Structures are given as structure tokens and as C-alpha cells.
Amino acid sequence: MDFDWLFFAEVTLAALGNSALLALTGLAFVLIYKATRVVNLAIGEMLMVGAYLFFSFTAGLGLPPWGAILLAVVGGALLGATIERAVIRPMLGEAAISVFMVTIGVGSVLIGLTEIIWGAEPTALPDFMGKAPIFIGDAYVSRKVVIGFSVAAAVIAVFLLAFRFWRGGIALRATASDQAAAYSCGINVPAVFSLAWMFAGAAAAGAGILVGAVGGIAPTMGVFGLSALVVVIVGGLDSIAGALIGGVLVGLLEAWCGTYLGGEYKMLATFGLLMLVLLVRPYGLFGTVEIERL
Amino acid sequence: MRIGTLKESYAADEALFDTRTQKAWLGLFFLALLVFPFTAGEYWLYIACLVAIHVISTTGLNILTGFTGLVSLGQAAFMGVGAYTVAVLEARLGTPTLVNLLAAGFVTAAVGALVGLPSLRVKGLYLAMATIAASFILHFIFANWTSVTQGVSGINVPPASVLGFEMARPVQLYWLILPIAVLMVLGAANLFRTRIGRAFIAIRDRDISAEVLGIPLLRYKLMSFALSSFYAGVAGGLWAYFFRVVTPESFPFVYSIFFLAAVIVGGMGTILGGILGAVFMTLVPEVLKLGVGLLSPVLPDAVAILSPVRTIVFGALIVGFLVFEPHGLAEIWRRTRRFFHLWPFKT
Numbered sequence: 001m002d003f004d005w006l007f008f009a010e011v012t013l014a015a016l017g018n019s020a021l022l023a024l025t026g027l028a029f030v031l032i033y034k035a036t037r038v039v040n041l042a043i044g045e046m047l048m049v050g051a052y053l054f055f056s057f058t059a060g061l062g063l064p065p066w067g068a069i070l071l072a073v074v075g076g077a078l079l080g081a082t083i084e085r086a087v088i089r090p091m092l093g094e095a096a097i098s099v100f101m102v103t104i105g106v107g108s109v110l111i112g113l114t115e116i117i118w119g120a121e122p123t124a125l126p127d128f129m130g131k132a133p134i135f136i137g138d139a140y141v142s143r144k145v146v147i148g149f150s151v152a153a154a155v156i157a158v159f160l161l162a163f164r165f166w167r168g169g170i171a172l173r174a175t176a177s178d179q180a181a182a183y184s185c186g187i188n189v190p191a192v193f194s195l196a197w198m199f200a201g202a203a204a205a206g207a208g209i210l211v212g213a214v215g216g217i218a219p220t221m222g223v224f225g226l227s228a229l230v231v232v233i234v235g236g237l238d239s240i241a242g243a244l245i246g247g248v249l250v251g252l253l254e255a256w257c258g259t260y261l262g263g264e265y266k267m268l269a270t271f272g273l274l275m276l277v278l279l280v281r282p283y284g285l286f287g288t289v290e291i292e293r294l
Numbered sequence: 295m296r297i298g299t300l301k302e303s304y305a306a307d308e309a310l311f312d313t314r315t316q317k318a319w320l321g322l323f324f325l326a327l328l329v330f331p332f333t334a335g336e337y338w339l340y341i342a343c344l345v346a347i348h349v350i351s352t353t354g355l356n357i358l359t360g361f362t363g364l365v366s367l368g369q370a371a372f373m374g375v376g377a378y379t380v381a382v383l384e385a386r387l388g389t390p391t392l393v394n395l396l397a398a399g400f401v402t403a404a405v406g407a408l409v410g411l412p413s414l415r416v417k418g419l420y421l422a423m424a425t426i427a428a429s430f431i432l433h434f435i436f437a438n439w440t441s442v443t444q445g446v447s448g449i450n451v452p453p454a455s456v457l458g459f460e461m462a463r464p465v466q467l468y469w470l471i472l473p474i475a476v477l478m479v480l481g482a483a484n485l486f487r488t489r490i491g492r493a494f495i496a497i498r499d500r501d502i503s504a505e506v507l508g509i510p511l512l513r514y515k516l517m518s519f520a521l522s523s524f525y526a527g528v529a530g531g532l533w534a535y536f537f538r539v540v541t542p543e544s545f546p547f548v549y550s551i552f553f554l555a556a557v558i559v560g561g562m563g564t565i566l567g568g569i570l571g572a573v574f575m576t577l578v579p580e581v582l583k584l585g586v587g588l589l590s591p592v593l594p595d596a597v598a599i600l601s602p603v604r605t606i607v608f609g610a611l612i613v614g615f616l617v618f619e620p621h622g623l624a625e626i627w628r629r630t631r632r633f634f635h636l637w638p639f640k641t
Contacts, residue, residue, distance in 0.1 A: 087617060091616065094616075096419060097419065098616050101554065101558060102613050104609075104612060105555075105611070105616070107609065108551065108605050108606070111602075112607075113602070114602075116606075229423065268431060271431050272427075272431065275428070275431070
């Protein structure tokens with residue numbers, strides 16, 4: 001049988017849309033890890049809450065999409081700040097594993113609250129992107145995927161610029177590289193922690209809206225966070241570039257396996273990749289190797 | 295320290311149950327366990343069996359997470375391996391129940407050791423991720439290796455039978471599950487009086503130091519994984535006999551979080567903690583069910599919110615215990631005991 005290159009190109013282009021979303025979520029993840037050394041397993045749930053907030057603002061209150069997106073992103077930021085202040089701050093200085101498990105608990109609470117407030121049934125987000133298909137060359141790409149990809153890419157670019165040039169971004173990088181030194185330079189480290197969580201919350205909410213627009217929303221959509229987790233492990237927990245490249249890798253892998261082997265192989269491929277990376281290069285492709293001393 | 299106890303030998307100091315009061319209470323407790331099935335109703339026996347199965351699995355996870363310091367989020371998947379082993383052996387070969395349970399333990403131990411392999415390169419969070427990955431891969435195998443597991447439709451398990459007694463109802467299964475649970479918990483308690491158990495604790499406290507002291511990390515970490523999975527496998531096997539049907543959906547990822555929560559809530563690194571945690575976490579949903587039953591005249595849709603409330607309570611318990619009582623129920627128990635020991639003096 002002849003290999004259908006056009007079909008392959010379409011699958012790949014669709015996958016790149018998903019990759020951008022994975023990279024965006026991975027970025028939110030890396031942001032928190034870099035600043036506070038917390039592995040946040042609740043990122044998928046924060047993403048879900050963002051999507052549901054958007055849903056209530058448009059479908060419930062009848063706001064125009066732009067206003068709803070803005071409010072949902074602000075809501076995501078507030079959620080991030082609340083989580084940081086309420087449960088992560090008191091855990092400062094505890095073992096990394098305990099904080100990790102706290103975020104699992106937070107994720108569970110968020111799922112439960114979402115089910116109570118919005119119900120357990122999956123729903124579709126109201127359409128705000130239009131439906132007209134877009135062709136790149138001969139290949140058909142869904143409009144949602146294109147918009148998702150461009151928005152995610154733009155947001156990632158803004159984040160990268162902010163880290164490079166903005167005062168707060170530099171404070172964040174300073175805190176990440178040496179907390180004590182950052183303190184003595186007059187950086188308000190607790191404020192930086194809150195800032196990191198707020199930005200991560202906002203990014204997660206944005207990603208949630210895009211993910212929801214493509215695939216619909218449900219209390220179980222936090223599973224997307226697990227794929228994002230694989231992304232950052234593959235890329236390296238503390239590397240932004242790693243999150244981007246990992247996102248592309250995982251997105252492509254998922255799409256190719258899902259198309260050519262069958263949907264149930266998606267998870268297997270993702271987690272197989274995770275196992276492989278952990279065995280061969282435990283700190284990810286671009287992560288810093290931690291040296292342990294007694 | 296209890297007033298008025300004097301130990302004259304190391305053996306006495308290392309004894310599992312050291313004072314006469316403790317032994318008396320323990321005797322009473324076992325007596326209560328013996329009398330329980332004759333006084334309780336079907337529902338409470340059902341709960342008791344479920345609690346005992348959870349105690350076994352939680353104790354296993356406690357060996358790994360609480361004593362060796364290796365966090366695992368794959369305990370439910372390991373239980374699944376045990377359950378499938380029992381189901382396949384029972385349905386295909388019809389081998390005796392106790393043999394099946396042992397086989398479930400050993401097969402799961404082998405799988406566990408395999409999953410533990412990344413632990414020679416990674417630890418902490420990375421290892422937790424590896425176990426998450428392993429549990430999803432195992433789930434995939436349960437669902438798609440249809441020639442053995444019969445896919446999503448699952449396998450029906452015939453009732454357990456020991457020495458010709460058929461055990462189908464909780465009343466009968468109680469006599470199978472409870473002795474195994476007691477034996478396995480005692481085994482775990484004794485493990486930490488041996489070289490192996492102490493090596494586990496050394497690895498938890500500081501693995502590099504442990505290696506310097508002459509503990510081969512790889513061997514002991516894998517051993518910890520295997521032991522913990524053995525417990526999970528036996529628990530899973532009993533689970534299969536208890537619920538009588540095994541499907542891939544029986545062991546979701548949330549179930550692994552349940553066991554981790556039980557270890558945390560009970561108290562990591564104490565045998566008592568594993569027991570208390572399993573009992574507590576199994577009873578919480580039942581209490582919630584009761585609460586919903588009481589509320590239903592007032593709130594008509596109370597039943598609908600039961601499942602989300604349960605999710606919230608699970609999460610809140612994990613967060614609450616980690617923030618406010620990191621040593622868990624076992625520590626509360628110890629404090630209460632000390633209060634009575636020292637009374638009327640202040641603690």
C-alpha cells in the first residue's frame with residue numbers, strides 16, 4: 001500500500017496544534033517548578049477549572065468570548081495564588097514528596113468541586129472560533145487547531161520575553177537559581193512564589209480554554225495534565241526550552257500512535273516514552289543534573 | 295516511656311509487644327475479631343472484609359513508601375495484577391485457592407520488581423512518575439491483552455474454597471481474609487526487626503549514607519518493591535474472591551491515590567499507621583453515605599453529590615493531614631496513649 005503523505009501531513013499538522021497546548025501547559029508546570037521547586041500534579045485540574053470558568057462566563061452570563069477569556073484567565077491566576085497561599089506556603093521547607101502529595105490532594109478537591117458546581121457530564125464549549133477550514137498547501141487543518149496553535153505560540157513567546165526583560169521575570173529567574181542570594185538582593189521571595197503560581201494558573205486557564213474548545217470539557221479533562229507531566233519530564237523539569245521541545249515530541253508521538261495504531265495506544269506510547277526517558281536520561285533532555293552530596 | 299517497666303535484655307527491648315497491658319489489650323482485640331462475625335450483620339461483615347483487604351495493601355505500600363521512602367502511585371495496578379492472576383488461575387486451571395493467592399503474590403512481586411527497576415536511576419518525584427507510567431501501562435495490558443484478560447468484559451471468578459468449604463458470602467470469606475491480613479501485618483511488623491527492614495529504614499533516612507554503610511541499594515530497593523507488590527498481589531487476589539469479577543476498570547488510578555492517602559492519613563513509617571489509615575479511609579465513604587442518607591429528606595439531590603463530595607473529602611484529608619498532622623493518625627494515637635500513661639502528670 002502506498003503511504004499517504006497528504007494524510008500524514010494533516011495528522012502532523014493537527015498534532016502540532018495539540019503540541020502547542022501541551023507545551024503551554026508544560027510551561028505553566030516549569031514555571032512553578034523553577035520558582036518554588038514544587039511538582040504540581042494539580043496542573044491538569046487548574047486547566048480544567050479555567051475551561052469551566054470560561055464556560056460559565058460565556059454560556060451562563062452571556063459575555064462575549066473576549067471578556068470571558070479575560071475573566072477566566074484572571075480567575076485561573078486567582079486560583080493559582082489561592083492554592084499557593086493556602087496550602088503550598090505552609091508546606092515550605094517540607095520534603096518535596098509531601099508537597100507533591102499535597103498537590104494530588106488539591107487536584108482531587110478541585111475535581112470534586114467542579115462536579116458539584118458544574119455537574120459531572122461532559123459538555124461542549126460554545127463555538128467562538130468559527131468553523132471555516134484552513135488549508136496549508138493541500139492539507140486540511142481544522143480552524144480550532146490553527147487558532148489554538150497560534151495563541152499558544154504567542155503566549156509562550158510573551159512568557160519568554162517577560163522572563164528575559166521584565167523586572168518580575170528576572171526576579172523569578174533569580175529566585176530559581178539561588179533563593180538565599182535573591183533574598184539578599186532585596187527580592188521579595190514569597191511574592192515571587194505567588195507570582196509564579198499566578199502566572200502558571202493564568203497559563204493553565206488559557207490552555208484549558210483552548211483544550212476545551214478543541215475537545216469539549218469534562219471533570220476528567222485533568223488527564224491532559226498527565227500528558228503535560230510527561231512533557232516536562234521528557235524535556236527536563238526546570239527547562240523552558242525542554243517544555244517546548246517535549247511538547248512537540250509528545251504531541252507528535254500521541255497523534256501518530258493514535259492514528260496508525262489506534263486510540264488506545266496513545267497513553268501507552270506517552271508513558272512508554274516517559275519510562276524510557278527515566279531509564280536513560282532521568283533528568284530529561286535539557287534538565288539540570290542534580291548532584292547529591294552527603 | 296511507660297513508668298515502671300524495666301527491661302533486662304536486648305530481646306525484651308526488641309520485643310514486638312513489650313508490656314503486659316499491651317498484650318492484654320491485644321488479646322481482647324483478637325477476641326473481638328473472633329466474636330465479630332457472630333454478632334454483626336451482613337453489611338458490617340462486608341465492610342470488615344473490605345477493610346482487611348485494604349489493610350493488607352496499605353501495609354504493603356507502607357513498607358515501600360513509609361519505610362523505604364520510595365513513593366509509589368501504582369499500588370492499585372499491582373492489586374490488579376494479583377486479581378487477574380487469581381482470576382485466570384481460578385477460571386482456567388481451577389487450582390486451589392491458597393495456591394492461587396500465593397501465586398498472585400509472587401507474580402505481582404515479580405512485576406513490582408520490574409517496575410522498581412527505574413529506582414536505581416531515579417528517586418523521589420521521578421520515581422513517583424515512573425510508577426504512574428507503570429500503572430497506566432498495566433491498565434493498558436489489562437484492557438488489551440484479550441487472550442488472557444478477556445479485555446473490558448472482564449473475568450468472572452468462582453467462589454473461593456479452602457479444604458472443601460466454599461466461601462461466597464462475606465461471613466465465610468471473613469475467615470479467609472482476616473487470618474491472612476493478621477498474618478501479613480504481623481509479618482510486616484517483624485520485618486523491621488530484621489536486617490532487611492532496618493536496611494529499608496536506613497535507605498529512607500539517607501540513601502547515600504546507607505550505601506556507604508554497606509547496604510546494596512539496588513538489591514534492597516528492588517526487594518522493597520517486590521515485598522510491597524507481594525502484599526498488593528495477595529490483597530488483589532482476595533479482592534478478586536471478594537467481588538468475584540475482575541475488569542480493567544476495577545483498579546483505576548484514583549484507587550492508587552486512595553492507598554497513598556491511607557498511608558499518609560494513617561502515618562507513614564508505622565505499622566499501626568497502615569492499619570489505622572486503611573480503616574479510616576475505608577470507613578469515610580460509608581460515613582458519608584450515612585450522612586447523605588440523613589440529609590436526603592432535606593436535600594432531595596443529596597445522593598447525586600455523594601461521589602464528588604467523596605472526592606473532595608479524600609483530597610481535603612490528604613492536604614489536611616500533610617499540613618497539620620504529618621505523622622498521621624498513628625501520632626494522634628500515640629499522644630492519646632501517652633496522656634493516659636503519664637496521667638496525672640503533664641505530658
